[in-house]
Amino acid sequence: MPANLEGYRFFIKTFGCQMNENDSEHVAGLLIRAGAATAPSPEESDIILVNTCAVRKKSEDKIDSFLGRLSPLKKDRDRLIGVLGCVAQLRREDLFKKRPEIDFIVGPDHYHELASLLSQKREGKLLKTSWSRAWHEIGSAETLRESRISAYVPIMEGCDKFCAYCVVPFSRGREKCRPMGGILAEVLDLAKNGYKEVQLLGQNVNSYRDAKAGEDFAGLLKMISRIEGIEWIRFITSHPKDLSSEIARTMADNPNICRQLHLPLQSGSTAMLAMMNRGYTREEYLDKTTLLKGLMPDIALSTDIIVGFPGETEADFEETLDALKKVGFANIFSFRYSPRPRTAASKIRDDVPLDVKRERLIVLQELQKDIQLARNRTFIGKVLKVLCLGESKKGAGRYSGRSEGFQVVNFSSTRDVRNCFINVLITGCGPYSLHGEANL
Ligand code: 5AD
Ligand code: SF4
16 A cells, blocks of 8 residues: 555654764655655644654753653644654663653664555554664655755664664664665766765764675775765764775875765773774774875864763873874864663763763863864965855855865855855854855
8 A cells, every 4th residue: 555644744853963864854755755744843743753862861861851842742633743763763662651642663774664654553552663684775766855965875874883882783773784776876866966965874884885796985985986066975974993094095086075084083092992892992093093184184083082981080081182182183072971771881880970071071172172273273364165055043144054174164145155165265263163255
């Protein structure tokens, strides 16, 4: 029976990473294809979907409070409320017990059939969280994209690394790669439709492999870089252990692969990295950044840091600070460690006191703020190519975009430059953004 959701209006709230954002675009596209329409708010919708993130305790708490706010909406009309994403996959039927307002729970391996599941849904609760190694292809035509210039393209999902703190191998499952044919077809289609930037997505893109085509991630990058029309190629997330010199060289050889890389360090202490099961030492990480900078002197590196992992001493933390100074990251995402269910670290005592974690996070962020401010100042007076993503909140004539290094650039322009590449003269900066004027 074909899915039929005609007359239904849906609203999706997305938490978490780019993978979740892309999944929500897929789900929206598939529901529209089945006849449903988008609604501007939960109040005006018949189906409310909450796409969830389980990576940190804080992300899960945010979702709990959002679901709590939805619960009164159940009373005034017959609405369906569903939970998708990592919390759905992780908590499964437990969620029904805790939150009676939820009607369905669907994990990432079932999005391709969500429209038909909802069309057939009658009484009772619906739970679909089984998982397999098969890749379910959802193409460009079934994706309702937020942007008409920059597109996410999933290339793999899940993770086999089992870092001690990380819930992802349990919420997203083991690594599975998308066949290369589907990826190339999607990028070609995007190029044909005027897209200029693609962001390849996966929990560990560097371990991409298509056994049938005999290609690894570097091979895939080379193929994509030959597709005409795509000017900027990015990928996220890379694992330092799997970032080969071949990948670094492929980036350096192809100017349409952005000089930008997100390379999570997590800790600058080799002892902590071993406890975290990261599979590299401080020196190996620093060597890779030296190699990258040697090949691409203008590369913008960013990273993730966890402070207060069990057993982290003041000396370990100092090593993290020192690594930040040595690398000079363009941006960092930093978090206080929180134990997550089923992970190896959740079985050891969370022994760094909360006030110490808080203090370390502040010290780390203050140091990084200074590093970024100094780095950002070096761009003043230069002209940067910027992909304008929209108007800025500041009002008429003000726009916002990203540079090749993925920095936020706010600028003024007398011409409407939304969804265009534009050269911007950088006239000032703060620690978190650059600003300037369009060079028309
Ligand atoms: N506690 C704190 N931060 C975490 N991250 C993942 N798991 C945890 C955890 N249990 C951070 C890591 C990862 C980013 C997406 O979230 O830095 O790279
Ligand atoms: Fe989590 Fe580690 Fe896999 Fe990244 S590499 S998703 S931190 S288990």
